[in-house]
Amino acid sequence: MxxxxxxxxxxxxxxxxxxxxxxxxxxxxxxxxxxVVGHAREQVEGHLGERYAGTRTAFQAEQNGTGHAVxxxxxxxxxxxxxxxxxxxxxxxxxxxGTLSELAGTHVADGxxxxxxxxxxxxxxxYGRIVRDAxxxxxxxxxxxxxxxxxxxxxxxxxxxVFAFDGLLLADALKKVRTDNSQGExxxxxxxxxxxxxxxxxxxxxxxxxxxxxGINNRVQLAEARKLMNERLLERAxxxxxxxxxxxxxxxxxxxxxxxxSVVHPGTQLLGASHxxxxxxxxxxxxxxxxxxxxxxxxxxxxxxxxxxxxGASVGPFAxxxxxxxxxxxxxxxxxxxxxxxxxxxxxxxxxxxxVGDATIGEYTNxxxxxxxxxxxxxxxxxxxxxxxxxxxxxxxxxAPVTVGDGAYTAAGSVITKDVPxxxxxxxxxxxxxxxxxxxxKRPGSAAAQAAAAATERVAEEN
Numbered sequence: 001m002x003x004x005x006x007x008x009x010x011x012x013x014x015x016x017x018x019x020x021x022x023x024x025x026x027x028x029x030x031x032x033x034x035x036v037v038g039h040a041r042e043q044v045e046g047h048l049g050e051r052y053a054g055t056r057t058a059f060q061a062e063q064n065g066t067g068h069a070v071x072x073x074x075x076x077x078x079x080x081x082x083x084x085x086x087x088x089x090x091x092x093x094x095x096x097x098g099t100l101s102e103l104a105g106t107h108v109a110d111g112x113x114x115x116x117x118x119x120x121x122x123x124x125x126x127y128g129r130i131v132r133d134a135x136x137x138x139x140x141x142x143x144x145x146x147x148x149x150x151x152x153x154x155x156x157x158x159x160x161x162v163f164a165f166d167g168l169l170l171a172d173a174l175k176k177v178r179t180d181n182s183q184g185e186x187x188x189x190x191x192x193x194x195x196x197x198x199x200x201x202x203x204x205x206x207x208x209x210x211x212x213x214x215g216i217n218n219r220v221q222l223a224e225a226r227k228l229m230n231e232r233l234l235e236r237a238x239x240x241x242x243x244x245x246x247x248x249x250x251x252x253x254x255x256x257x258x259x260x261x262s263v264v265h266p267g268t269q270l271l272g273a274s275h276x277x278x279x280x281x282x283x284x285x286x287x288x289x290x291x292x293x294x295x296x297x298x299x300x301x302x303x304x305x306x307x308x309x310x311x312g313a314s315v316g317p318f319a320x321x322x323x324x325x326x327x328x329x330x331x332x333x334x335x336x337x338x339x340x341x342x343x344x345x346x347x348x349x350x351x352x353x354x355x356v357g358d359a360t361i362g363e364y365t366n367x368x369x370x371x372x373x374x375x376x377x378x379x380x381x382x383x384x385x386x387x388x389x390x391x392x393x394x395x396x397x398x399x400a401p402v403t404v405g406d407g408a409y410t411a412a413g414s415v416i417t418k419d420v421p422x423x424x425x426x427x428x429x430x431x432x433x434x435x436x437x438x439x440x441x442k443r444p445g446s447a448a449a450q451a452a453a454a455a456t457e458r459v460a461e462e463n
Contacts, residue, residue: 001219006040008090009047010216012226013233014253014271017216018044020093022052023254027097028086028104034058034076035090036069065185066161067177074171081167084108087188088162091216093225094232095162099207106205107164113200114170114192116142117162119210127158128189130204139202142189157206160213163188164205169195229254237264242276250283259295277311291321294329307339310346328363342373345388357381358400362388368412369394387422 001007008018015023018035025033037044038060048055058076060069070087074080084104088095099117107115116139118130124145129152131141142159143152173191181187196202207213216222233252238244241260251269262276265283272290276282279296291304299309300316306323309315312330319333324341327333331344334351342356345363350356354367358375361367365386373384374397382400386392390404393412404410405422414428439449 001217001222006043007216009040009043010222012093012222013229014255015093016047016051017093018048018090019051020254021088021090021095022048022055024095024097024100025086025088028100030086031083032056032077032081034073036060036073038063038069064179065183066188067174067186067190070170070188071174071186074174080171083167085165085167085170086163087165089215092160092162092213093216094212094214094228096212099209099212100162103162103164103205106203110203111201112164112203113166113195115164115203115205116192117160117164117207117213118157118204119160119207119213120156121158121210122156124153124156124158129153129155130157130159131155132157132204137203139192139204140196142192157204159189160207161215162213165191166200169200173198245283262293280309286316359384359386359398361386362390362406364388365390366392368392368396368410371396371398374399 001010003010009016022035034056035048036058041059045057048057056076058072060072084107086100086104088100103115103117116130121127126145128142128144129148130139131143131152132138133140145153170191173194176194177186177190179186192202211228214221214225216225230252233254234244234247234250237252237258240258242258243263244250245264246266249266250264253271255273256270257275259276259278261279263281264270265281267285268283269287270276270282271288274288274290275292277293277295280293282288282293282299284301286299286302288299289305291307291309293299293309294311294313296311297309297313298315302316302319302321304321307321307325309327310329310331313327314332315321315327316335318336320338321333322338322340325339326343328344328346328348330347332349332351333339333344334349336353337350338355340357342359342361344350344361345365347364348361350367352369354369354371356367356373358381359373360383365388371392371394375381375384384398384400384402386404387406387408389407390409392404392410393414395413396410397415399415399417402416402419404416404420405424407423408420409425410416410420411425411427411429414426416426416428420426439452443449
């Protein structure tokens with residue numbers, strides 16, 4: 001990956017690669033789940049502990065092959081396990097719970113000692129080929145590409161590296177795995193031959209979609225997997241009743257949820273735990289992270305992070321909702337409006353060119369254009385409270401901490417530094433003073449002076 005980040009911690013669709021695999025494995029409701037970690041152990045274990053609480057890990061101090069890794073995992077769980085043991089790779093994020101369930105079910109139904117997940121691919125170059133017994137269909141060998149005959153290279157069924165084992169037989173077979181190979185490692189695939197030579201059945205379960213078994217080894221493959229997963233998420237959303245106007249330009253995380261009849265417009269990214277309720281519209285050109293959009297709301301050309309948009313509310317275009325923003329029913333955060341850690345009451349409007357930070361605004365209040373809630377004194381943040389049914393003028397500064405009572409008005413251009421009682425009009429600005437003839441004296445010969453002189457002559461002629 002050419003990265004300081006361990007491969008399995010690279011993310012697609014809101015989860016790390018290993019996070020996708022852990023989530024998929026949990027769909028089987030396993031009695032035990034262990035992740036074998038080696039490289040960058042502290043980072044990987046820290047990530048699992050933070051996001052996937054209860055995940056058990058085993059440490060592979062030396063990376064001596066896939067068979068050795070599985071052996072470390074079994075030792076963490078006591079060395080021998082009865083029942084089915086499913087082994088998956090930490091870099092296969094597209095693997096689905098349905099496919100894993102099918103693998104485990106086939107393993108038990110066929111009475112296999114080991115069942116390998118396979119797939120038929122358009123081009124099998126470079127993959128290990130699955131060789132089967134023509135009469136029984138049992139797997140007789142997995143042959144690597146470099147070792148395959150011309151006849152075997154024509155086989156399109158390949159090994160995924162995902163297996164289901166009989167737990168007791170697996171533990172015994174791992175003890176017999178040798179390291180006399182070019183890498184000097186313990187290969188898990190050698191277990192298949194050991195079990196077959198001992199008279200046990202080796203079977204296969206074929207994945208319905210070969211793309212599920214794709215592993216990630218570089219950033220090109222990471223991007224390809226992201227695209228495939230996004231297509232899967234979009235299809236699921238649309239089949240559930242969501243209108244996606246241009247799927248090619250919309251990006252989703254796996255944790256995003258929808259209700260029917262919601263609409264996603266082009267150029268939109270929905271990330272984290274975002275939820276789009278019934279009849280809501282998001283986009284175009286919006287990025288929402290961990291944001292809830294209520295029924296019938298409209299969010300246009302907006303960046304939102306950790307915000308809640310109430311039913312029927314309107315946001316944007318060109319708005320920025322920062323964490324802690326809560327918009328009430330049928331409220332508005334309009335054009336070039338930024339909000340942070342603020343609660344906006346039902347029907348209240350902040351239409352344009354304003355910053356609202358650390359504030360509580362009541363119901364059916366109108367905030368004038370170019371207003372700023374001055375919440376920071378250089379050391380601490382302070383709160384502003386504006387009541388219900390207030391009308392604040394344009395170009396107001398509310399210097400927190402300050403309170404404007406219900407039904408109060410503030411004049412345009414005011415700097416509000418003191419509390420305003422309910423029903424009052426606050427005026428906090430200097431008196432206007434006009435200095436006649438200033439332009440002619442201070443800017444003689446200028447275009448402004450010439451225009452002023454011409455206007456003066458016109459007035460004189462009219463009089």
